[in-house]
Amino acid sequence: MSDALYGTEGFYRRELPAAHFRTSAHASPALAHAVLELAGRLAALVGEEGFAVVDVGAGGGELLASLAPLAPPHWRLVAVEIRERPADLDSRIEWTADVEYGVHGLVLANEWLDNVPVDVAERAVGQWQEVLVDERGVESRRALGPGPQLEWLSSWWSAADGDRVEVGHLRDAAWADLADRLDRGVLAAVDYALDRTRQRTGTLVGYRHGDLIDPVPDGSCDITAHVLLESIAAAGERAGLTGTQLLAQSDVLASLGVSAGRPPLALAQSDPLAYLAALSSASHAAELLDPEGLGSFSWLLQGRGVMPGACFG
Ligand SMILES: C[S@@+](CC[C@H](N)C(=O)[O-])C[C@H]1O[C@@H](n2cnc3c(N)ncnc32)[C@H](O)[C@@H]1O
Structure with missing residues (x-):
């Protein structure tokens, strides 16, 4: 799986995620607004000096590209990605293959852990x-x-004959490694969580150009599996992180101000263009909040030197 995704001819060396599947970062700029709100609350707690928003597994840099025009100019915006920097990316976004040590700020990994090999x-x-x-x-x-x-x-895993399991020790190690690089702030993983009570026959699948396919490790497709966030959280705690929160995306985004509420009809009369723009952003937000879709994703939040819950209280 590692070679198929990340080897020299690997899928992610050549392909952009957005060409094959849709993440929250592609679905709506509302994610960037929510990240701005969360990062702003965190910066108020840990201090603005040297504050960074680090996007791990940044894909085409879509999230930070939406955040760049909104974020205070003194924040660093750092995309961590194995593929090359897109040519047209906002110049204020840093692009690197590794998370630096001593991060002060918010480290976000949207749909990264599900691509860490199992x-x-x-x-x-x-x-x-x-x-x-x-x-x-x-x-x-x-x-x-x-x-x-x-x-x-x-x-x-409480084993029973017939179980098929994606073994997550490398994911736990990847999260612990990320934790070691955080000096002060919050780590947030956003992903589809594995439910051990229901999903006992394996969740490994492939995606190619929007189609769900067999996860054949030939470098031609994305290979992904649900994430056991409980084991990830335990790895983070062993690495010294505290304040673990495991929340549904719909709840996190709602508490950060994302709303799918329709604009008032009176706006259609007074400012039709503003009405249409508000209607479009409400429908994009609805996709992020949909409990049957992206809204059912889980957010794992852990902190060092700060409790993630303080950002929501
Ligand atoms: C499913 S995509 C998610 C992209 C983006 N976060 C989004 O939400 O649209 C996962 C990305 O993580 C990147 N990735 C996986 N492991 C990585 C690593 N160790 N270092 C940097 N990038 C990595 C892949 O190249 C891929 O672009």
Whole structure:
């Protein structure tokens, strides 16, 4: 999975996420308004000096491009992405392949963890087996010996025969690594959460040009799996983060002022263009808040030197 997504010929070295699937960052500038509000509240708590908004797995830089005209000029806006910087990106946005150490501010990872590689394990006759897949999509299995995968499974999965599980130890490690780079501020992961009570047969899928396809690791498609945010949160806490909050996107965005309310009809009379613009932004916001769609995404918030809850209180 790692080579298929991030190797020299990997999917994300060549392809823009927006050409294959739709994230909140593509759906609406309302996400940038919400991030502006959250970052503003956080900056008031931790101090404006050296304040940065860091977007991990920035894709085409869509979120920061929407934020750049809104954000105070002294904030740093940092896109972290393995692919090359888009040619037309706002010059105030920094573009880097790695998160720097000593970040002071808000680190946001929208649909990043679901693309951090996982191993797949299946339970049969009381034993865990590792599922291997070749570039044609043909699966094979081998016994899973002692090691980090088995440790993760015994911590996070009450096993039953027939279970198929994406083993999240590399994601936990990626989050802990991010935590180590935060000096003061908040880490926020936004993703589709794995529900262990319902999703016991695996969630790994592929996407290509908007179609849901088999997750064949040949570099031709996105490969993604739901994220067990409880294990991510525990990894963050082991790395010294505190104030864990796990919230639905619809609640987070509503509390940051995103509203799908329609503009008053009187505006259509007095200023038809403003009415149309407000109507369009309400419908975009509705997509982010939709409890059957992007609104059902989860936000994991953890802090260092500040409680994320203080940004919402
Ligand atoms: C699903 S896309 C999300 C893009 C964007 N955040 C959005 O919401 O539209 C995941 C992105 O994370 C990037 N990515 C994954 N692992 C990364 C890493 N270790 N460092 C930098 N970027 C990474 C991929 O290249 C890809 O562009």
